[in-house]
Amino acid sequence: MYRALTLLVSTFVLAFSRGALNAADTPVDFAREILPVLSNKCFVCHGPDSRKKDLLRLDSFEGATRDLGGYRAINTSNPAKSEIIARINSADDSMPPEKAEKKLTPAERKLIQRWVLQGGGYTKHWAFVPPTKPTTPSQGHPIDAFVRSGFESKGVSFATEADKSTLARRLALVLTGLPPGPALLESYLKDKNKNAYERLVEEFLSDPRYGEHQARYWLDAVRYGDTHGLHLDNKRGIYPYRDWVVRALNKNLPLDQFIEWQLAGDLLPNPTMEQLVATGFVRMNPTTAEGGVIPAEFQAKNNFDRTETLGTVFLGMTMICSRCHTHKYDPIKQTEYYQLMAFFNSTAEGPLDGNKYEYAPVIKVPSNQSTWEAWEAFKAKQIKLVNQAEKLKSELDKKWAKAGRDERFQTLAKPDQHLEKLQKEASDIAKKITDAKAKFTTTLVAKELGKPRETKLLQRGEYNLPTGEALQPDVLKVMSPFPEGAPRNRLGLAKWLTSSEQPVVTRVLVNRIWQRVYGEGLVRTPEDFGLQGQQPTHPELLDWLAVELQDSKWDLKHMLRLMVTSKTFRQSSALRDGVDDPENKLWARGPRFRLDAEVLRDIALWASDLLDPHMGGEGVKPYQPAGLWKALAHPASNTKQYQQDKGRMVYRRSLYVYWKRTSPHPMMTLFDAPSRESSCVKRSRTNTPLQSLSLLNEIQRVEMARMLAERLLKQGNTDDERLNLLFTLLACREPNDTERDACGKLLKSMRNRYESAEKDAIELLDTGEVPRDKSLNTTDHAAWTQMAATALASDLALMLF
């Protein structure tokens, strides 16, 4: 009956194919059009993890064209007779079968048919083919050239450029996470120089706030937290890693080294303190010491976590499927998963954290950015002094050798002044070094065991079911081979990730950089570049950027500079009539998105002049509703009590807010910050009533509003001036008439209200710990507090336009 059906259907196909031949003229792009469909709808049975030995495999040309007993799924000598065409069109013996969860759409059926009739050729999945630099289609900025070429068939052109002030704000927020200060903004708006914008870009790229802002994205990806994350969720000594990330980004450490230090800083020759701190990356997985757990189980679980995080962060690939079986969609064998895991299986720390802050191996390092700088200065001074001393000593020796007895006696009687000075300086530095060391703090680092642990494939991912031979550490074959001569350890792994043949890593990285700048990636699934992921909106652009990253010696600031100076970035972000592209896949308008949780808080701290610029150090604990930690925590946990900080710590940048992984600060999680228990390379951007409540009622928000009001009252003489300043701070522009009316109305009603209710006004103004300026008129101050709170909660402050 099977055969009969095929005959019947092929008659239909023949009839059909005459019409189809015309359509067949446009070649079907297998990698971009066919493979995703096969992967999504067919591979569940006919893919790399096919369970039945004899079953047709559609994940390779060899498989698809194999003789199945007189017929073939794809018949290259007579494509119309391909079984696949028959079956996808069959009414009563269809593929995918009736009970399958996913069916082909009519369009997909037609596409597959066209592809088969064109010969059914296979090519590699696009992300596994190393990117090459396409020639840019025309002159001008390379990014714009690629974007423009995407416009052609759609009859679209670039939007007009955003106005200068909007652009200044957009640029500042994208690069530093804070708006431009009023003075800088003013000088930029007045700057008629041709390269005024480029100069502004450099201004922001060299601002230390840049590193703090950019670090956040990396910390989400590597799941940075200040606690162990499981069970007791005790404190973990790791914040020097966070501060190192900030420093590395500010110094623009090339990204290949950035990666290498983190994966394998300890394996570099004579590693520096910084290179060791960077290996905190390897130690970032959540850990436990729950009573009764089995060490071998967590040795496996910790390694799963690291392997899968590596997959997400660098390879844009879900590894989790291959933990238990060969990947359903992507060509990753289960063995390969465990070979990749083997790189992590020989680190020296025990599998259980002992609930300890100093979960060994650890090193001691300076505890914040200024002490790091001081430390580096001491070390530099140390070298300088020794050099000077050596020089002096050889001079003195020469002098001594030449001198006669009397002169020698004189030298002995009166020690050399220069030497004495050096000695004094040295003893001074020695004391400073001792003092600095006494204030060092702990940070978790990676260390390799002398003798590597054996790694075997674990059946179904069960720690107690190791099977087969011990595996050699190795990388995913479908991407690129392990670099020749590289050591089979984490350093070799890092070399592979950053080698020029590696097809995925640079694409994954530039896509996420793009996502930071434009709000969405060129690939909208930054966590998945596999067969099931989305295709890039502009494949050539992605490839060009990926190669450019390598060509620029992995220069992040260069990549950001490229992106923000493009016309594409500088377009107005208003929705355009006649451009039917709600997801902005054509990039025919500028970026527009709700800002992240940290940025929302930082903007308000900054506008109200409360922001404490201190960089680095232990996580800070601002206001938090009472009882949130206690309601969850184990009685033995050392994070069960939330002890709010006092003084300036409360006003530090949100990057530094203490991250308890089982209960992060609600002002973070309400606005989509991840828990950092697992890797996150793209935050959701939700819109909920709880966000509204928190924006207007949270104690720090109210405090920031009243301090902003204080600033406005002191710096502006009239309501108009104050409104101008408020809008300039938050939106980089003055209010228009509609906005001015709305604000004026609110101010008027609030003045009326607090005029006759001084007690309420004072209560409002007493919110938070910073004392209010009592010389201000309470009615004015309360009314302006309400105004400032409203503006801070509005889309003026929440959105990037």
Added chain:
Amino acid sequence: MDNMNPLRESELMITRRQLFGRAALGLGTVALADALGPSLLANSAGQVDGTHFAPKAKRVIYLFMSGGPSHHDLWSHKPKMREMFGKDLPEHIRDGQRITGMTAGQKTLPVCPSKYKYTRHDNNDQGVWVSDLLPHTARMAKELCVVNSTFTEAINHDPAITFIQTGSQVPGRPSLGAWLSYGLGRVNEDLPGYVVMHARSKFPEQSLFNRLWGTGFMPSEHQGVLLRSEGDPVLYLKNPAGVTGRDRRAQLDALAAINQEQYRQFADPEILARIQQHELAYRMQTSVPELMDLTGESDSTFELYGQEARQAGTFAACCLNARRLAERDVRNIQIFHRGWDAHGSLPKEHESQCKDIDQGSAALIADLRQRGMLDETLVVWGGEFGRTSYCQGKLTETNYGRDHHPRCFTTWLAGGGIKPGITYGQTDDYAYNITDADGNAIKPIKEKWTPGTMHIHDLNATILHLLGIDHKRLTYRYQGRDFRLTDTNGHVIHDIIS
């Protein structure tokens, strides 16, 4: 910029909502639109019933006993254990079962019968044995489906509780509640769609984690909203000191005007959506205090739930809140009660724990029944695993402790399409292994369901089913994989569905 076309804008907004899976307009049609294709949406006039098939229950109230309640001392009447008091658990019973590090070092594993008296209560079948520790719950026997054969995979709290609530032992997946929120959406727009409460306990010995009501890789709008007994019932609900509702109204009017202006300039539909959220928040400031205000509850209510229900934060008060939430069409309610991890002084701890929860849970069922809501409300009671038949630490007639036991434990379900008054599944004489109908120990696996057993994935599949959701079709794509709450397993247990 005046290039705005209002009609097209609203179309775009709908498109965006579908694309980004935002359920701000409620009804959770997004998830289902994904699963069922556009036809479901097409035949709806804004009132899509967000389900795969006719639901038996409209909502679920999950009473979660964190720490692992002892099935031996509450639900498993095993008189033979009395004869074996203090003797080593027979090797063939344990049969290679993994033991936690806490008892692995013990020289013996002495059989530890429960010290509590068991009584057989009539149900609609063979009757059900309940210990003296749960007198109120026992009176509800005719409503309960008591499942003695629940089993799980993890043996330690963190992985086990993460597993039962998210379907995975390691963090990162959406919780059951988040899946329900994603699938069912919200009916009452003035209240959160997914509410979580933490009830007080004298032995809050185990940790809870935000991830248990978190969203993992799903958008964070599906996370559970804590209804708290300390401070604001919902975080940041109350206006700041010196700010009245009228003041807030004036603020929101100005806010809307400012936001409208941004919309006029940039035409981003998200701005309009946010204006709506501000309004919802404003209404929530009335609806939540009204929800929490118990002054309208009659004396008989407090007789039913116990006078403890007057104190915020008690389990009884949480149960009363749960009923009030259910009345207001909140579909997804969870109460977490800690302190069931009785390694040492089990009698002292469990007596206190049971006193905390017994009357409240029974009252909840009775109350829902008398209001005609039990049929449409699924109530689930259980913990992350059971406890051992052998004693941990020193065994005496009056005091003992028990270690963790994943191989079998008791869960009960009631209302919402559950067969009332039955028991399901059997265990051996030591309540150590699940047995078949003939009493032979069996080792069920998650991959293939064995009649009479209930793996955690089966429990979750059944909960979703009762709410009208096919657990195999409620998927969320992340990293190229269509994730499910039940992973690649799960079986709806029709035997317990009416």
